[in-house]
Amino acid sequence: MAYEVIVAGVGSMGAATCRELAARGVPVLGLEQGALPNPMASFAGRTRAIRLSYSEHPDYVPLLRGAYARWETLGQECGQQLLHLTGALYMGPETGELFSGALASAQTHELAHTRFTAAELQREWPQFNLPENFVGLHETQAGYVLSEAAVLAMIESAQRHGADLRSHEPVLDWHANAQGVTVRTSKGEYAASHLIFTTGAWTPEVLCDLPITVTRQVLGWTQPPDLRPFIADQFPVWVIDHDGPGFYYGFPHTPDGSGGPGLKAALHCPGALTTAAAAQREPLPADADEIRAVFARHLPAGDGPLIEQRTCLYTNTSDGHFIVDRHPVHDRVTLACGFSGHGFKFASVMGEVLADLATDGKTDWPIDFLRLSRFGHSRKS
Numbered sequence: 038m039a040y041e042v043i044v045a046g047v048g049s050m051g052a053a054t055c056r057e058l059a060a061r062g063v064p065v066l067g068l069e070q071g072a073l074p075n076p077m078a079s080f081a082g083r084t085r086a087i088r089l090s091y092s093e094h095p096d097y098v099p100l101l102r103g104a105y106a107r108w109e110t111l112g113q114e115c116g117q118q119l120l121h122l123t124g125a126l127y128m129g130p131e132t133g134e135l136f137s138g139a140l141a142s143a144q145t146h147e148l149a150h151t152r153f154t155a156a157e158l159q160r161e162w163p164q165f166n167l168p169e170n171f172v173g174l175h176e177t178q179a180g181y182v183l184s185e186a187a188v189l190a191m192i193e194s195a196q197r198h199g200a201d202l203r204s205h206e207p208v209l210d211w212h213a214n215a216q217g218v219t220v221r222t223s224k225g226e227y228a229a230s231h232l233i234f235t236t237g238a239w240t241p242e243v244l245c246d247l248p249i250t251v252t253r254q255v256l257g258w259t260q261p262p263d264l265r266p267f268i269a270d271q272f273p274v275w276v277i278d279h280d281g282p283g284f285y286y287g288f289p290h291t292p293d294g295s296g297g298p299g300l301k302a303a304l305h306c307p308g309a310l311t312t313a314a315a316a317q318r319e320p321l322p323a324d325a326d327e328i329r330a331v332f333a334r335h336l337p338a339g340d341g342p343l344i345e346q347r348t349c350l351y352t353n354t355s356d357g358h359f360i361v362d363r364h365p366v367h368d369r370v371t372l373a374c375g376f377s378g379h380g381f382k383f384a385s386v387m388g389e390v391l392a393d394l395a396t397d398g399k400t401d402w403p404i405d406f407l408r409l410s411r412f413g414h415s416r417k418s
């Protein structure tokens with residue numbers, strides 16, 4: 038079969054891209070090294086937080102508005118609600134980056150939000166135990182996406198639209214020239230007009246010299262004695278400043294099990310440096326301590342035995358922004374990587390961005406701030 042585009046890596050961004058290309062009638066081959074979907078990929082762990090209040094860069098917000106709409110559409114297509122707008126609550130000192138960033142973004146983009154003093158926070162959400170100087174901002178249009186279900190839905194949609202998706206077929210080597218690309222896998226060789234790399238934490242193994250690092254991250258679910266105060270109709274996605282770098286965040290309990298078995302929390306901060314091949318996937322004793330620390334300190338009624346843990350990988354850039362661009366040397370190759378621990382929520386719209394880049398060489402979505410050239414990787418003429 039003649040393919041127009043080959044997508045290397047059918048995870049969060051790759052599945053979205055295959056779906057979008059196939060829906061446009063573009064002959065696409067998606068090559069995935071693991072199962073479809075791959076439980077080792079970075080969307081594992083049932084849920085990913087989604088929010089509009091991005092203070093990190095103003096151009097994320099239009100992308101996010103596009104992503105929200107596309108999560109809704111995908112949910113309608115697959116017959117399962119994937120986007121759950123429970124609201125999100127950001128808590129920390131008034132002058133801290135977390136609260137002030139969320140507030141600035143909410144004001145700039147006119148997002149529905151409510152501010153809470155420390156006393157109001159305690160009255161509204163007595164589940165939290167917070168220092169006296171912590172205030173809160175509640176954002177209405179935020180919540181979570183069922184990430185594993187969403188990737189499965191994108192894979193199935195891509196296949197329904199005619200995408201050729203292959204599991205257990207790693208891309209081992211590739212070549213590009215002015216006429217096209219060739220890709221060698223464990224099972225054969227394929228040619229196409231364009232190649233897109235959406236290989237996540239494995240990207241350094243297929244593309245050298247990109248300014249990205251891979252870190253080991255852990256997620257966990259506790260089983261508190263009473264889960265009722267944490268159910269999504271009264272309990273939001275939450276984010277709490279802490280003394281060290283990064284912040285803690287967690288999710289409401291989902292009685293239908295779609296978000297996992299108990300109460301989920303994690304630390305958002307790049308963990309130990311690793312590689313996808315060498316990463317220690319088994320839980321370490323310190324992992325449980327990291328997760329339970331936030332419950333002990335800020336959510337005591339949510340503490341309990343850790344009943345499930347997952348180890349996933351972040352692929353980080355030095356500025357925390359993604360890399361979405363043409364390859365610096367090969368015009369027929371597009372890269373999307375470095376999603377730096379906050380990329381999943383964008384996957385639904387990234388499919389469209391990457392399909393545009395592969396088929397038209399440009400996109401109307403605002404992605405200039407995600408170009409590789411910001412790191413000094415200039416395109417050769």
Ligand SMILES: Cc1cc2nc3c(=O)[nH]c(=O)nc-3n(C[C@H](O)[C@H](O)[C@H](O)COP(=O)(O)OP(=O)(O)OC[C@H]3O[C@@H](n4cnc5c(N)ncnc54)[C@H](O)[C@@H]3O)c2cc1C
Binds near residue numbers: 075078086237243349
């Ligand atoms: C613990 C944790 C918590 C997170 N929390 C959030 C959150 O709350 N909100 C949010 O928006 N984001 C969050 N993220 C980030 C988000 O999940 C990632 O940014 C996103 O999943 C990355 O997508 P990706 O497509 O780049 O990688 P992946 O989804 O990992 O996909 C890469 C795929 O490529 C395949 N592959 C790799 N190499 C090859 C090859 N040579 N041949 C064939 N296939 C290959 C892999 O097997 C994999 O399936 C979190 C990430 C982690 C790890």
